Amino acid sequence: MASAPRCFALGAGLVLGALPRLALAADTPLATHGQAVYEQHCAACHGTRGDGQGPAAVWLFPKPRDFSAGLFKIQSTPAGSLPSDDDLERTVTRGMPGSSMPSFTYLSEADRQDAVEYVKHLTAYLDASGQRVNRFEFARRNDQLGHPVEVPPEPAVTVESLTQGRELFVKLQCNTCHGETGAGDGPQVPALRDNWGLPIRPRDFNTGAFRGGHTGRDLYLRIHNGLAGTPMLPYGADVITPAERWSLVHYVLSLRRKDIEVNDMLAPEDGLIQARKVPRLPRDPLDPLWQSIDPARVPLNPLWPEPYPVPAVAVTALHDGQRLALLCQWRDELPNGAPVRVQDFQDAVAVQFALNGTPPFLGMGDADHPVNLWQWKAGWQAEVEGRRADMHERYPSMHVDTYFATSYQTAVEADNLIAVPHTSSVEDANARGFGRFNPQARAQQNVQGQGVWHDGFWNVVFQRDLDSRDPEDIKLALRQPVPVAFAVWDGEQRDRNGRKVISNWFQLILEP
Ligand code: HEC
Numbered sequence: 473m474a475s476a477p478r479c480f481a482l483g484a485g486l487v488l489g490a491l492p493r494l495a496l497a498a499d500t501p502l503a504t505h506g507q508a509v510y511e512q513h514c515a516a517c518h519g520t521r522g523d524g525q526g527p528a529a530v531w532l533f534p535k536p537r538d539f540s541a542g543l544f545k546i547q548s549t550p551a552g553s554l555p556s557d558d559d560l561e562r563t564v565t566r567g568m569p570g571s572s573m574p575s576f577t578y579l580s581e582a583d584r585q586d587a588v589e590y591v592k593h594l595t596a597y598l599d600a601s602g603q604r605v606n607r608f609e610f611a612r613r614n615d616q617l618g619h620p621v622e623v624p625p626e627p628a629v630t631v632e633s634l635t636q637g638r639e640l641f642v643k644l645q646c647n648t649c650h651g652e653t654g655a656g657d658g659p660q661v662p663a664l665r666d667n668w669g670l671p672i673r674p675r676d677f678n679t680g681a682f683r684g685g686h687t688g689r690d691l692y693l694r695i696h697n698g699l700a701g702t703p704m705l706p707y708g709a710d711v712i713t714p715a716e717r718w719s720l721v722h723y724v725l726s727l728r729r730k731d732i733e734v735n736d737m738l739a740p741e742d743g744l745i746q747a748r749k750v751p752r753l754p755r756d757p758l759d760p761l762w763q764s765i766d767p768a769r770v771p772l773n774p775l776w777p778e779p780y781p782v783p784a785v786a787v788t789a790l791h792d793g794q795r796l797a798l799l800c801q802w803r804d805e806l807p808n809g810a811p812v813r814v815q816d817f818q819d820a821v822a823v824q825f826a827l828n829g830t831p832p833f834l835g836m837g838d839a840d841h842p843v844n845l846w847q848w849k850a851g852w853q854a855e856v857e858g859r860r861a862d863m864h865e866r867y868p869s870m871h872v873d874t875y876f877a878t879s880y881q882t883a884v885e886a887d888n889l890i891a892v893p894h895t896s897s898v899e900d901a902n903a904r905g906f907g908r909f910n911p912q913a914r915a916q917q918n919v920q921g922q923g924v925w926h927d928g929f930w931n932v933v934f935q936r937d938l939d940s941r942d943p944e945d946i947k948l949a950l951r952q953p954v955p956v957a958f959a960v961w962d963g964e965q966r967d968r969n970g971r972k973v974i975s976n977w978f979q980l981i982l983e984p
């Protein structure tokens with residue numbers, strides 16, 4: 473094993489330096505199906521030219537990848553070479569947990585392959601003679617495409633391998649970036665930058681969320697090949713043996729918080745949520761009937777870094793031929809109800825449906841693709857149940873001689889729409905893009921909700937008639953797929969408005 477931890481010298485303040493900006497050659501569009509898929513589903517983040525400057529990019533951190541640099545973090549191929557088609561397709565299918573790059577299981581495999589072809593096209597640059605060079609084409613012609621690194625079979629996890637993993641973690645100075653406990657808070661962190669000059673945080677191993685997948689094989693490849701464009705350098709054959717690398721993998725995996733279930737982060741492969749028909753719909757979110765059905769796991773992506781982003785929501789759907797009931801369950805250690813103090817925020821979950829059948833970009837719809845939104849809020853639930861937010865709950869030792877409710881409810885007195893007492897814990901609304909959000913009129917509020925926090929989980933049921941006469945409402949019919957997406961706000965992490973975790977689109981289908 474080589475003794476010099478190369479990464480240390482690099483991480484200690486040495487910025488990798490901005491990349492030389494090559495002339496973009498992507499303004500020569502391909503006019504293929506791949507381009508169409510890319511423009512509809514990817515360009516809002518990655519930009520039409522693939523420079524990472526799509527209109528949504530300002531809202532996101534880490535930033536969407538600039539493909540023109542030809543740098544990809546997730547590769548089974550050796551460091552310094554381009555990823556394989558399979559690597560890129562897997563990334564698009566799985567998404568990059570812990571970032572806003574979502575899983576695209578709702579696109580067909582062919583669509584994903586074509587989008588990847590177009591991403592490869594966007595890596596092109598103009599060479600000195602003005603020739604357009606597609607990096608992947610160039611590598612193929614010059615026989616420079618990397619072959620997947622061989623991963624030896626995973627050995628068993630033993631006390632010895634974990635001890636060796638810990639020793640290597642310190643000896644190779646992984647801890648200087650990833651921190652003593654793997655929380656991503658080592659002393660080098662403030663100085664770390666990526667190739668674009670932006671600050672970058674080492675992975676927090678306690679969350680169990682890995683950009684390139686969480687299996688032993690995935691982590692083995694990440695440690696072997698590094699993450700291109702970041703201070704996470706490769707630890708290849710010149711640094712450690714395969715057995716040592718496996719010990720590191722096992723040690724890293726052992727740092728995950730025990731309450732986090734990694735399988736939660738895996739999307740259903742077909743992108744489907746099927747509503748089974750039952751004779752009677754349960755109203756109670758804890759009704760045992762729900763437990764008899766396997767939920768669809770819907771991964772959630774944070775738009776902005778959070779210490780512990782909610783990784784996924786489990787969704788179960790039922791209908792009785794008349795009404796739909798949708799159960800959303802997600803882990804949340806501390807329930808946050810009605811906000812009382814200015815620094816308080818509430819837990820919430822929203823379901824959005826694409827009204828004209830075509831899913832818009834995954835924001836909140838756009839001018840041509842309006843969405844119908846149902847949002848359940850913990851504070852509204854408390855209110856409906858007659859448990860209004862109380863200063864005494866928050867400040868148990870507060871002393872008040874005379875307690876005039878109205879002094880805390882000026883907005884109610886002023887008949888502020890958001891403040892008037894709620895009769896349902898769910899708001900029925902429409903949106904046509906960022907900032908174009910309209911709650912429906914009171915008479916059109918027809919979604920019921922019931923949320924129960926139990927044993928570290930929120931369990932929230934939405935119910936509505938399948939049909940509706942309101943043109944702004946989603947209409948549900950047997951066997952007709954409807955695009956549906958989810959968002960969760962965690963009050964404890966100060967989530968509100970655009971600060972949330974979101975899913976990509978899924979298809980909801982009502983079984984006959
Ligand atoms: C909501 C914004 C968003 C959308 C939509 C989106 N991406 Fe991304 N994508 C990101 C972000 C952010 C990253 C970088 C994550 C990181 O570096 O940790 C990324 C990274 C990538 C990467 C780099 C993978 C690697 O190994 O480094 C590829 C390839 C990619 N996206 C392809 C796509 C394709 C194809 C689509 C459309 C089908 C798409 N993305 C849609 C946000 C998005």
Ligand code: HEC
Binds near residue numbers: 640646647685695720
């Ligand atoms: C110089 C700082 C630095 C050092 C030293 C370092 N890492 Fe990292 N590591 C990072 C950064 C930064 C990231 C996150 C990159 C990103 O988000 O794209 C990362 C990411 C990772 C990931 C996550 C891969 C994924 O799919 O999300 C693993 C696993 C990892 N490092 C393991 C290690 C191990 C094991 C060592 C020691 C052998 C080590 N790192 C040393 C900075 C470092």
